[in-house]
Amino acid sequence: MPARIDLIQGLDKGELGEKLWAALTSLEPQQVSSTCEFPEVALIPYRGSIYSTPPEELHPGLRSERFYRREGANYELLRDDQLFWENLTNFIACPAPDNPFAISIVQAMYGSFKELDGVGLSDLIYFLSRDHTMYIGFDRNDEGYVRATVIFKHTYYAYQHMLIIDTIADERRQIVLEASSATLYTHLRSDNVRSMYGQYIDHTGDRIKVGVNR
Amino acid sequence: MHRSAVVRLAKVYCLLFLFVTPSVSAQNRTEVRLLGLPDVAFQQQLEAGASHVVTAMNLAFGSKTPPQFEAPFATPAGRDVINELWSRAPFRCLRTSLHLRADYIPGEDRYEIRGIPLQVKDGFGAEYHEEGVLIVDRSGKLDGFKFGLEAHRYRALLEDRRDVQEYAHRQKILDFVENYQTAYNRKDISFIDNVFSEHALIIVGRVVQEDESRGDNLFQQLGNERVQFIRRSKLEYLASLRSVFDRNEYIEVDFSEIEIFRHHTREAIYGVNLVQRWRSYSTATEGYRDVGYLFLLIDFSDETKPMVHVRTWQPQSLTAEDEIIDMGFFDLE
Numbered sequence: 001m002p003a004r005i006d007l008i009q010g011l012d013k014g015e016l017g018e019k020l021w022a023a024l025t026s027l028e029p030q031q032v033s034s035t036c037e038f039p040e041v042a043l044i045p046y047r048g049s050i051y052s053t054p055p056e057e058l059h060p061g062l063r064s065e066r067f068y069r070r071e072g073a074n075y076e077l078l079r080d081d082q083l084f085w086e087n088l089t090n091f092i093a094c095p096a097p098d099n100p101f102a103i104s105i106v107q108a109m110y111g112s113f114k115e116l117d118g119v120g121l122s123d124l125i126y127f128l129s130r131d132h133t134m135y136i137g138f139d140r141n142d143e144g145y146v147r148a149t150v151i152f153k154h155t156y157y158a159y160q161h162m163l164i165i166d167t168i169a170d171e172r173r174q175i176v177l178e179a180s181s182a183t184l185y186t187h188l189r190s191d192n193v194r195s196m197y198g199q200y201i202d203h204t205g206d207r208i209k210v211g212v213n214r
Numbered sequence: 215m216h217r218s219a220v221v222r223l224a225k226v227y228c229l230l231f232l233f234v235t236p237s238v239s240a241q242n243r244t245e246v247r248l249l250g251l252p253d254v255a256f257q258q259q260l261e262a263g264a265s266h267v268v269t270a271m272n273l274a275f276g277s278k279t280p281p282q283f284e285a286p287f288a289t290p291a292g293r294d295v296i297n298e299l300w301s302r303a304p305f306r307c308l309r310t311s312l313h314l315r316a317d318y319i320p321g322e323d324r325y326e327i328r329g330i331p332l333q334v335k336d337g338f339g340a341e342y343h344e345e346g347v348l349i350v351d352r353s354g355k356l357d358g359f360k361f362g363l364e365a366h367r368y369r370a371l372l373e374d375r376r377d378v379q380e381y382a383h384r385q386k387i388l389d390f391v392e393n394y395q396t397a398y399n400r401k402d403i404s405f406i407d408n409v410f411s412e413h414a415l416i417i418v419g420r421v422v423q424e425d426e427s428r429g430d431n432l433f434q435q436l437g438n439e440r441v442q443f444i445r446r447s448k449l450e451y452l453a454s455l456r457s458v459f460d461r462n463e464y465i466e467v468d469f470s471e472i473e474i475f476r477h478h479t480r481e482a483i484y485g486v487n488l489v490q491r492w493r494s495y496s497t498a499t500e501g502y503r504d505v506g507y508l509f510l511l512i513d514f515s516d517e518t519k520p521m522v523h524v525r526t527w528q529p530q531s532l533t534a535e536d537e538i539i540d541m542g543f544f545d546l547e
Binding site: 013014049060067110138161187192195197200201202208211212 | 256299303332336344356360361362376377379380381382384385386388389392393394396399400401405408411413415440451468469470471472473478480483485487488511513518519523524540541542543544545546
């Protein structure tokens with residue numbers, strides 16, 4: 001039997017989502033930064049006095065590293081507005097305990113979206129990152145602000161969660177904004193995927209006409 | 215020494231002084247020329263300010279003292295930002311001339327001059343490259359400074375961004391496909407009703423004997439003569455499905471070999487090909503199972519409400535690889 005969480009737990013995707021929603025909405029506030037202060041892996045030079053955890057790439061643009069500044073013989077978690085992208089990565093991966101980042105988060109459920117009432121972004125990220133490898137990437141939303149995509153990958157059970165944090169930063173002004181919303185997609189299987197980027201060619205014979213206007 | 219020789223030597227020293235003094239100065243001086251400004255007088259004002267600021271950094275790097283900016287060229291805030299960065303790691307520009315753009319930032323009524331190549335020396339003596347960004351107010355004074363991204367890294371980031379966006383989009387499609395699969399396992403006719411468009415094209419391949427199939431094939435070109443393709447409306451399909459759900463106590467549908475395709479011209483339209491394994495049981499019958507190729511054409515223009523416009527099913531055992539229906543079989547209108 002493949003190591004599939006739905007088979008092992010006897011729950012379908014919808015039920016898994018409900019179970020996670022219940023766990024998240026009953027979270028106690030966490031000591032969110034503790035996992036980032038003392039990395040358990042050897043750091044590698046990034047540039048100048050900045051070091052990073054060994055970078056691992058899930059997909060182009062989705063990376064796992066965190067950034068640290070060497071101060072003498074010690075390494076401190078990087079918190080520096082001048083290093084915008086590195087700072088933003090740490091801002092998400094290692095939320096500061098005094099920044100609960102309370103925003104509206106919804107979870108994509110089976111057939112609907114459900115509010116994660118009272119769940120802080122920092123707590124959610126901390127909770128999910130404990131059992132998963134976290135990858136962070138950035139793109140831009142319709143308003144031109146930086147949007148973060150965070151993947152929480154569970155290697156053994158071959159699934160991942162995806163958190164999209166909208167309106168997180170203004171790249172031009174290099175500042176982190178108050179995020180307006182975030183959406184969590186859960187239990188996305190990867191073991192049943194042949195290709196996420198398939199290529200097709202138009203059929204040379206007669207083609208069937210389909211109306212796609214809603 | 216002969217007097218004429220002294221005069222000649224003095225002339226040489228004078229010439230050396232004339233040439234050497236400006237060249238020492240030129241080592242530290244960086245002239246900034248700007249593009250993208252409509253007003254020539256303002257352009258010259260910004261150029262003078264930017265040149266002064268970068269040159270002050272260079273002089274400070276050589277003398278190991280904080281940069282000194284003359285009042286007309288920097289606000290107190292601008293001076294503080296640079297001094298704060300300087301205290302951690304000094305920097306200089308090794309280029310004597312730069313041709314850069316000044317971009318106006320409408321929300322802040324300021325200009326950004328990006329792309330200043332800087333050598334930064336950290337506390338351990340290591341030097342590395344950074345791109346400096348000068349922030350200049352409307353009066354031409356330095357009002358801020360930051361390290362930006364080098365141009366090639368910036369381009370790579372923009373490319374990665376498109377990748378991240380598309381990756382996230384395809385994960386959402388996967389999420390939808392898995393929920394769609396769950397709907398069959400739950401016998402949730404309401405979910406399926408909601409996701410099919412009212413005029414959805416539904417094609418079901420039915421395995422028939424050769425005699426039975428003669429003359430009946432709706433889409434003869436799509437399959438071999440032992441598969442009869444039946445076209446159904448959404449209402450007909452849902453009625454048939456409801457009957458199957460009612461007849462069976464247990465239905466197990468599993469999707470595998472999922473492939474996602476984006477339409478060549480319609481960005482919100484995606485095709486999904488997959489292998490569907492179907493098993494159903496009831497106490498009254500022996501149960502039923504089949505394996506088939508499923509194709510879904512899905513409109514994601516509203517990500518919160520994806521819509522299925524086409525669903526086709528072909529029996530796997532009677533369908534050659536090159537006969538599998540995919541997005542290339544359809545013209546969108």
